[in-house]
Amino acid sequence: MIRRTDIPFERDQSTRFLPWIVALMVFLGTLMFAVALLVSDAVETWDTTLTGRITIQVPLREAAPEKVEALVEILRSTDGIAAVRALPPDESRALLVPWLGEGVVGSGLPVPLLIDVEVAPGSRIDPVVLEARLVETIEGIAVDDHRAWLSALINLARTAELLALAILALIAASAVIAVVFTTRSGLAVHSAIIELLHQMGARDAYIAGQFQIQAMLLAARGGLGGAAAAGVVLLIFAWIGRGVESAFLPRLNLSVGDWLLLLVVPASAIAISMLTARMTVLRALARMP
Numbered sequence: 001m002i003r004r005t006d007i008p009f010e011r012d013q014s015t016r017f018l019p020w021i022v023a024l025m026v027f028l029g030t031l032m033f034a035v036a037l038l039v040s041d042a043v044e045t046w047d048t049t050l051t052g053r054i055t056i057q058v059p060l061r062e063a064a065p066e067k068v069e070a071l072v073e074i075l076r077s078t079d080g081i082a083a084v085r086a087l088p089p090d091e092s093r094a095l096l097v098p099w100l101g102e103g104v105v106g107s108g109l110p111v112p113l114l115i116d117v118e119v120a121p122g123s124r125i126d127p128v129v130l131e132a133r134l135v136e137t138i139e140g141i142a143v144d145d146h147r148a149w150l151s152a153l154i155n156l157a158r159t160a161e162l163l164a165l166a167i168l169a170l171i172a173a174s175a176v177i178a179v180v181f182t183t184r185s186g187l188a189v190h191s192a193i194i195e196l197l198h199q200m201g202a203r204d205a206y207i208a209g210q211f212q213i214q215a216m217l218l219a220a221r222g223g224l225g226g227a228a229a230a231g232v233v234l235l236i237f238a239w240i241g242r243g244v245e246s247a248f249l250p251r252l253n254l255s256v257g258d259w260l261l262l263l264v265v266p267a268s269a270i271a272i273s274m275l276t277a278r279m280t281v282l283r284a285l286a287r288m289p
Contacts, residue, residue, distance in 0.1 A: 015214070018182045019222030022269055025175040026226030029168050030265045034234055036164040037258045043157045054125060056115040059140040063113040067138050072115065074137060078130070080123030087114040175269060179219075179276040183211055187284050194285075208281040212274050219273035223266035230262075 056075075058068065068086055075084045087095075092114045119125055131143040187194065194207055238253040254262070 015182055015186060015218060018178065018218045019225070021178045022175060022219045022222030022273065023226035025171050026223045026266050026269050027230045029171045029269070030227055030230035030262055031233065032164045032168045032171065033262060033265055034254060034258070036161050036168070037254065037261060039157050039161040039164070043154055043161070052119045052121070054117040054119060054127065055144040056117060056134065057142040057144065058113040058115065058138055060110050060112055062138045062140055068113065071134060071137050074134065075115070075117060080120050080125050081117055082120040083118040085116045087116060172268070172272060175272060176276050179215060179273045180280050183215065183277045183280040184284065186211060187281065204282055204285040207285060208278045211281045212278040215273040215277035216270055219270045223269040227262070227266040
């Protein structure tokens with residue numbers, strides 16, 4: 001149970017703005033942290049499912065069963081290739097639906113035969129050399145190395161992730177400054193009471209504890225409100241993006257683990273407010289005669 005403070009903080013009008021400031025900081029910080037988590041999950045998915053794969057497109061006119069079987073055997077005998085699978089026509093068409101729509105794909109659009117190639121971990125396949133080798137078996141083959149175009153996308157995503165974390169750090173710094181100014185204002189307002197407590201033998205740690213409790217209560221009020229508002233916004237985005245499914249687009253819904261990690265933001269805001277208030281008071285009291 002939280003003990004009540006002996007300093008009448010309810011008379012201090014300067015503290016009424018702190019919960020709103022903390023709420024705004026937690027709201028923005030939670031959204032930034034959620035963006036960082038979503039981008040991190042997307043990059044991990046790309047890195048594990050796409051960068052180690054190669055797609056081979058075989059023109060439909062050349063996709064005779066015997067030619068495809070010979071092509072698959074060549075791929076399986078190639079060093080550095082772990083698995084080879086020719087995609088059924090229905091599965092190949094399904095890959096185009098998010099891009100072109102069901103109507104266009106189902107209207108008889110010619111779709112090339114796709115062969116999915118999994119590269120062995122630690123191996124590197126030169127797509128130009130591989131394509132030149134396969135063209136000798138079937139003309140018109142195209143080799144698509146996902147790593148070539150996905151690496152730039154991953155670098156961009158990593159930059160966005162670092163930017164989100166940097167913004168989160170700036171938000172935390174702003175919260176610290178707000179708590180410092182609020183605490184200093186409280187020290188000025190209650191200077192007479194603090195001086196009286198000093199004369200009665202109260203230690204600096206006791207007085208700092210009073211401000212620490214007050215900061216905790218104010219930050220908890222604002223932090224929980226800001227976190228709840230951010231949660232509502234994230235749920236709205238998840239609901240809007242529930243129908244967006246693509247191999248390279250980051251998902252808009254957070255996992256249970258991500259939701260639990262987001263609780264770090266309001267908890268950190270409360271802890272930072274308490275520590276900042278305590279350190280500010282102790283430093284101010286140390287300069288008093």
